[in-house]
Amino acid sequence: MTQRLIREVFASAFDNVYLRKLDDASVVGLRKGRYAMTTDSFVVDPIFFPGGDIGKLAVCGTVNDLASCAAEPRYLSASFVIEEGLPFDVLESVVSSMAQEARQQRVLIITGDTKVVPRGKADKLFINTTGIGLVHKTLEASMIRPGDKILINGPVAQHGVSVLAARQEFEGRESLKSDCKSLWPIVKLLLQEHVDVRFMRDPTRGGVSAAANEIAQSSGFSLVLAEQDIPVTASCKSFCEILGLEPLDIANEGKMLFFMGEKDAYRALRILKSVPSCRRASVIGDVLPERTGKVYLRTAAGGSRILGMPVAEALPRIC
């Protein structure tokens, strides 16, 4: 059964010269260099949501963690924990969307694993992907300088909101599409255009609030974000208002926060806006000279407040 599953579902969908051997490990030749390695287990509930599914998410999530290190995604592993009784066509559909995203990103899934656990011992399907990528530029939070600008490539909160909406029968939930997307293409574009990016971070769990606070802490500088410059779609905004959610706390899966000097920032903004998926890219904040590692939010009303780390996980199982 496991053998059939591996051959018919995984090996045929992900087909490549490495995986074809069906060995316990795959061997690849690497040239000398700096490589990024990252891992993520995906337990999103539900496994299908508007704009994506757990399979697409499992590829994009790991590709984006590599991209945030300026690493070109090369090889992925994929490991599945399957609850007994999961319909075969559900698994096939998830695997096919993984394969499609991997193909589009030219990343090879070279090794894998499958475990089936009895009914009730897992929730349908968990996927781990681990990725290796070749680093094109060394980025560290310590490279951030006062006066640097903070950019984002589009509206926030779409992923978390779409998953949350998919759990319930919210009216108009189809308009709340996840932003789940691989970000290496836009990172590569900025690097090719010699934009001097100093640091990047994809604001996933805990949203922009968590990412900004982590960066403030590791760079040592305080950050200020301008609420009115942070793009949020109208449908996302009203959904958050109804449920009393702060869009900045909500997970994204196709967004990147970029830190760079002012001149580069406005050039990067023009480049990003030329990409259809990034038309709403925006400069959303500044790095302050103050060395307290805090994040301030300049509200639309003209006030200013501290934007804290989200205390509780507002939305569990969002990725």
Place this chain on the structure above:
Amino acid sequence: MTQRLIREVFASAFDNVYLRKLDDASVVGLRKGRYAMTTDSFVVDPIFFPGGDIGKLAVCGTVNDLASCAAEPRYLSASFVIEEGLPFDVLESVVSSMAQEARQQRVLIITGDTKVVPRGKADKLFINTTGIGLVHKTLEASMIRPGDKILINGPVAQHGVSVLAARQEFEGRESLKSDCKSLWPIVKLLLQEHVDVRFMRDPTRGGVSAAANEIAQSSGFSLVLAEQDIPVTASCKSFCEILGLEPLDIANEGKMLFFMGEKDAYRALRILKSVPSCRRASVIGDVLPERTGKVYLRTAAGGSRILGMPVAEALPRIC
């Protein structure tokens, strides 16, 4: 909470210069070469068993898949799916045994992930480890030649039997210890002694039966195993007899099947026997010239039968 968990449990136990940054990915310098990559999700039930636990297993399992490619384990990722309510000290104990095994094997856990799912949506703890190792020698099943000998480094079936016994209150179950062990040290020893190993495979799920059948199929040659030469401990043997289990079908986590020419095989046997954990190493079979990809078992009674691929997974959640 997640942040505290990461800092206090994982980062302190696995501490190294890469992980310390707590970035979403870690960057390592690699020299030009051939690298093996392998992934495994561990869902063993129970998570503690005589001779090991899910943490030790998660390191050994991945190290051994690398070792079977003659790859020196270098870097691991570790990803945890935790059922809400798992006692903190249980997690700590598992993480500490992972850290200990990794330290002993000089492999660094450089990146990780944690997901907490609600009670009843996972079974206590699942761990994924993905590993990268530098390949010291290229091994392929196609290098196997008729007349080659098959070696094993000790008694079979100990891991599966110990886990099964741990699920019940079997008398004397403490004598049924898992063989869970990292095999890179013995593989390295054989390579250093210039033993011309042609192929290796660790007989985990499906035991020696599954591994032998897979190798027979991929090499194209038939294999013959001599039942009386295959080491099994007395306690393991009687446990299997009582439950009607075939020891050759049962998972190992510290065994390797080695394929090599006769001269090398007997030299390797002497080398292995000098290692305390391998005193019961044995030459257990031969590669036949027949190109049918079958596995025969020469029984102790003098007969011969086909040793098939185990049909059903006799023991689910063994790793």
